[in-house]
Amino acid sequence: MAEIQNTVDEFKKIKEEDVPKVERPTEVAMPKEELPKLSAKEFRVYNHMAEHMDMFHENFRRTWNTMYKACTTNKRPSGMSIRQFLSLGDQFCHHLTIHHTIEEQHIFPVLARKMTCFQENQAMLTDHKGIHEGVNQLEGYIADVKSGEKELDLRELKRVMDGFGETLP
Structure with a gap:
């Protein structure tokens, strides 16, 4: 100051x-x-938060990869019906939205005290915004398929997923 x-x-x-x-x-x-440096205790707390969140991120990556592999091979996973595949996509969108809401409201404000990338209009929130736009498109596509307005076309689904996949952690 x-x-x-x-x-x-x-x-x-x-x-x-x-x-x-x-x-x-x-x-x-x-x-x-300058933001204050992390003490050893703070590092342990923040690192624990990161490890805990990575458990969720890994689950999202696994689901994403399952869906994306189906798109690139033009074949759903063995034994998975279209209904189950679409449900997997719905769950992915729903769970990711809840996860991001928790991060943005409860985790990021704590992290922002020590790390600028978690502050308003910085990298993490900007990434979330891009991901949310893609999730909305994915939800829309899945809803169209479920309603019968469209048939499931894994190439089209891949185009939707390509729109935001690079941003996912």
Whole structure:
């Protein structure tokens, strides 16, 4: 905070010298407040959170890979009916939405205190937004197939999944 005040004081000094300038430093020129470093205890807590969340992420990856493999091979998993496959997709979307809601409301605010990537308009929330857009398209496609409006076309499903798969953790 002292650095910010020093910067503002410097700009006041320039003003007094009648030198052309902006009234205040731009955001880019403002010194950034560094986040506090993690203590050993905090590292253990945050690392535990990461490991716990990775358990969920791994389950999402497994489901994603099952569905995506079906799309690339143009063949559902052995013994899985169309209804079961569509249900798997529905569950994936529903569970991922719940998971992201929990992360965004309860986990990210805690992590954001020490890691900027979890703060508003930063990488993690931006990634979630892109994933949610893809999940909405996936849900829409599955709903269309279930309603009979469309037939299940694994190539089309792959195109939908390709729209957001790279963003998944």
